[in-house]
Amino acid sequence: MAQVSLLYFASLRDAAGMASEAVETQAPALSALYEELRRRHGFALDVDRLRVAVDGEFARWEDAVRDGSEVAFIPPVSGG
Amino acid sequence: MAQVSLLYFASLRDAAGMASEAVETQAPALSALYEELRRRHGFALDVDRLRVAVDGEFARWEDAVRDGSEVAFIPPVSGG
């Protein structure tokens, strides 16, 4: 069981109704963590459209969920 | 015989020692006019490196020399 802080941006934040939350999860990898939260909040975006960051740096979806880490889901960007 | 005003720029002006002059010429075309002045002032630049303008618009070297016109010899440009 890992305790993680989650950051939501843009349409994910609107769908979740919050910018961040703390969750306990048994998801083995970041991709599984996203699927868990997708079911809970009804996110429209498939995992392969997103990137993921851990503690302020880009990470890989297959990385393990580390206890105490901050995980951010990055929807397709539209700056500029 | 045509009476023309001549404008010299950049290295041509330095070589001629003047920015403009009035000349009488029997040169049939603008190219012959340049050769005449090149001999007089010792211009280093070949005619095929220059462009020519008459009364403020680009002209062709084969154009006739018009009485009363203002002729400018345009050395290779280096703005920017």
Next chain:
Amino acid sequence: MSDASAKRFAISGDPIDAAALRARLLHDQAGAFAAFEGWVRNHNEGRPVGGLHYEAYTALAEAEGERIVREALERSGALDACCVHRVGELAIGDMAVWVGVSAAHRGVAFDTCRWIIDEVKSRVPIWKHERYLDGQSDWLHPGRAE
């Protein structure tokens, strides 16, 4: 050439001061300067736009933007470059992003400026939320099937 410790990318909640950014890029060896500005347009894909806001994941956006500008300087040999992206509420005509590059020659200045804005648009975690004049509004997530 360029100070390795200087910050060259920033996320800003305040209007972008392009003149101050340009002044940072002056170099005696620079013969060319290219700049790009992204302005808020009154339309997008045919829909009239009334205004928008940008949101960023600031910590990661600034780290990734910094990597982009440094990578651009290493690849191109440009003398210096910087970029600032605005966040918050913007009106039509406001400057959303500024990129400037100084270089010895113009080819490098143009190519580097273009490369930076292309990379910023594709890699930096910033999101645009548009409000349309028909009352609707939406986050832009390029590539989404509508």
Next chain:
Amino acid sequence: MSDASAKRFAISGDPIDAAALRARLLHDQAGAFAAFEGWVRNHNEGRPVGGLHYEAYTALAEAEGERIVREALERSGALDACCVHRVGELAIGDMAVWVGVSAAHRGVAFDTCRWIIDEVKSRVPIWKHERYLDGQSDWLHPGRAE
């Protein structure tokens, strides 16, 4: 889009006011703005430069510059553009030329800005006279056999 009677190219004996020129190019439909500045460098082809002056055949330069900018707008579909070239005495770091282009999208803005400066450099009757730190000086006539 663009006012057909407005002047879009000028030769100037005074320092170029880039901010005022940029302001002329603002359009609600513009999402992109690209600018180029030519700065006086402290070297040219390996020779240290102390300063320079530019001379123009002003009447023809302004007519030809105007043709270049109008042709650029017709070819590219950019929203607006303008260019000013300085003449007279300039010091290291001074702005010799400014080109700005506004467009709906950045590709057109960059390409049009680049095309204009390339054409200005090859077609407009302006000449650069460089003073070198070794005491020599010379008119630049590109292509000349030395």
